[in-house]
Amino acid sequence: MLFVxxxxxxxxxxxxxxKWKVLSVTLKNFSSSSGFSPEEIERFRKVFRTMPSxxxxxxxxxxxxxxxxxxxxxxxxxxxxxxxxxDKIFGGRITTTQLxxxxxxxxxxxxxxxxxxxxxDRNNDGYISKDEFEMGIGDIKVHDPRFKHVSYEDFxxxxxxxxDGRVSVSECRDWVNKNLVLP
Numbered sequence: 125m126l127f128v129x130x131x132x133x134x135x136x137x138x139x140x141x142x143k144w145k146v147l148s149v150t151l152k153n154f155s156s157s158s159g160f161s162p163e164e165i166e167r168f169r170k171v172f173r174t175m176p177s178x179x180x181x182x183x184x185x186x187x188x189x190x191x192x193x194x195x196x197x198x199x200x201x202x203x204x205x206x207x208x209x210x211d212k213i214f215g216g217r218i219t220t221t222q223l224x225x226x227x228x229x230x231x232x233x234x235x236x237x238x239x240x241x242x243x244x245d246r247n248n249d250g251y252i253s254k255d256e257f258e259m260g261i262g263d264i265k266v267h268d269p270r271f272k273h274v275s276y277e278d279f280x281x282x283x284x285x286x287x288d289g290r291v292s293v294s295e296c297r298d299w300v301n302k303n304l305v306l307p
Contacts, residue, residue, distance in 0.1 A: 160228060168194055168227075172220045181217040184210040196227070205262075212259070213246065244296065251290045274303075
């Protein structure tokens with residue numbers, strides 16, 4: 125492994141050295157924050173690059189094949205929900221970083237909800253609509269069927285702390301931190 129950076133350093137020492145450091149620091153930081161080892165992350169990336177639609181990202185249609193290739197075996201319903209989420213939120217394509225972030229948080233409904241919160245506000249108006257809320261909650265329930273059902277009306281009553289009739293992204297985040305409980 126040391127051979128590769130040494131050869132590249134001779135070709136363009138500053139660029140290659142800094143890119144190599146950035147890559148290794150990025151892998152180490154992502155690894156420690158995601159729970160994946162650097163080897164697992166590299167394996168995910170290698171498999172990701174073999175997908176038929178690969179162009180720095182893959183299409184939602186490749187997700188089931190990717191998941192099976194990394195031994196992430198779930199129900200077809202889960203695969204379809206991931207594809208639907210990728211289509212709606214990411215425009216049908218997902219990067220390795222987005223996918224690995226999702227997989228790192230998938231086991232914990234609270235962490236997963238925080239990931240979804242980043243994309244809940246699809247129209248970027250600063251508020252969580254009924255459709256946006258229900259899509260996020262539906263995704264959570266697919267990943268963790270033990271999740272306690274919450275209606276949008278109950279959510280609105282509890283989360284709308286300033287009583288303006290809407291739930292802002294920050295109010296939603298506060299509500300999630302306070303109320304997301306599993307039975």
